Amino acid sequence: MNFHEYASRIGLATAIVMMAPALAQNPAAADSQVRAAVETVTGAIQADAAARGGDMVKITAVVRQQFLPYTDFERTTRLALGKTWNDATPEQRQQLFQQFQSLLVRTYALSLSQLREQNVKFQFQLGRQEAGDAVVKSRVLVNGEEMQIDYRLTRTPNGWKIYDINMMGAWLIEIYRRQFGDVVARDGIDGLLKYLVRHNQVPLG
Template identity: 40%
Template structure:
């Protein structure tokens, strides 16, 4: 089983590519899933490179960027629910809300390292293979830069508010599957409250860590 640290590193590398600054064209309910990903990715590549503070790992600026430009295009509740698996229904509404919040904070905190390392990468977009009436699709991309090309796929669902990202595949590892093992182990040992505490403690560690340049 992959370590928690390695999983968050993979996750950060992937999530940085669905962040962005001000869009030249703002995605809405009618934006196609592949167009959504391409618009956001294209902006983040330019925006992060132009922001020295983000490159230095400025946490407040990264958090602001994520909250404004990533969260609206993701479905964190579904991501958390699927990562929890059968344990989701065992959690109280209050616990569910706590888990969604802490998991979101964990993903946001991972940006501090990933965004600061964005330099000369480019992204190759694959043709979307989907029917017009599909409610779920996978948008495939390849990250090109230092080292070998990195396949990065986004799983999106169609909602009444437009397409939302809820899962990613980074080098053959689906985010939800990876975290499901981590969450299941924590719950089996310490219960759902134990998982909440685990995420809270991890977030505190990430918050207090100095950015790596």
């Protein structure tokens, strides 16, 4: 499976969860933070006629503005890069984080545009929870097909933040660690930056 297929499946998983209806919130709970993200993004898209109609620029802007506050994608970047993150200069780290976050935002936005008119049913269940880490499980029914998607969150001073997704038995961080490791081994850190920039320049839609 290539980079785009992995990204598409990961984005699809996130987008499905984003389409959930509003539920009662408990800000202290990890699953409630996922639900809050869903309500915020879905409500913003429905309130914007262009986004509701499939305008990718608008949908991407909504994801960036409304969904990112519920995530810790700097942690995602750091864990996905591993030793590469430690070897990078402060400037390279900032660029890697910005480009990787942009890649994730674009993937989520594209998936949202594909699912906005589909009939999606789901259930959330709080799984393993430790002092600083939690997993939220979800069962999703899309057009008669069922799948299970897990979400890992970390507790921060600002509450629980989403930083990893498990779909079809593979965590997002593990997938990108392999992808990025191959690029770095071949082209170095600057080569990975060019790789991410190139993918982020491909028009959506």
